[in-house]
Amino acid sequence: MNNETLRSSFPATQQDVSNLKQTATDAVNDLGTTASVHASKATSQVKDLVGHFQDEGGEQLDQAKGKLLDVVNSVRDYASERPLACIGAALAVGFFIGLSRRGNARG
Numbered sequence: 001m002n003n004e005t006l007r008s009s010f011p012a013t014q015q016d017v018s019n020l021k022q023t024a025t026d027a028v029n030d031l032g033t034t035a036s037v038h039a040s041k042a043t044s045q046v047k048d049l050v051g052h053f054q055d056e057g058g059e060q061l062d063q064a065k066g067k068l069l070d071v072v073n074s075v076r077d078y079a080s081e082r083p084l085a086c087i088g089a090a091l092a093v094g095f096f097i098g099l100s101r102r103g104n105a106r107g
Contacts, residue, residue: 079086
């Protein structure tokens with residue numbers, strides 16, 4: 001190639017490089033926008049999922065509290081109906097705990 005041919009093709013090459021640069025810039029901007037949209041969707045889905053788990057967990061916690069309250073009330077009712085039996089059971093449990101601790105102290 002002679003110098004004249006190189007000089008005449010140089011502006012076209014510069015234009016091609018400029019077009020390539022613009023295409024790359026557009027691609028990066030599109031990628032950034034796409035990533036931002038996907039991140040926003042993911043954040044929204046995670047928030048929805050957390051809210052769902054909080055609702056489910058809250059319901060299960062309320063059910064467990066209700067069952068525990070039922071058991072406590074049943075024990076109170078039993079103790080008020082049969083106080084001597086409860087005192088006897090408490091003494092027996094205390095006696096066996098004392099025996100087991102005494103046996104552990106010797107061994």
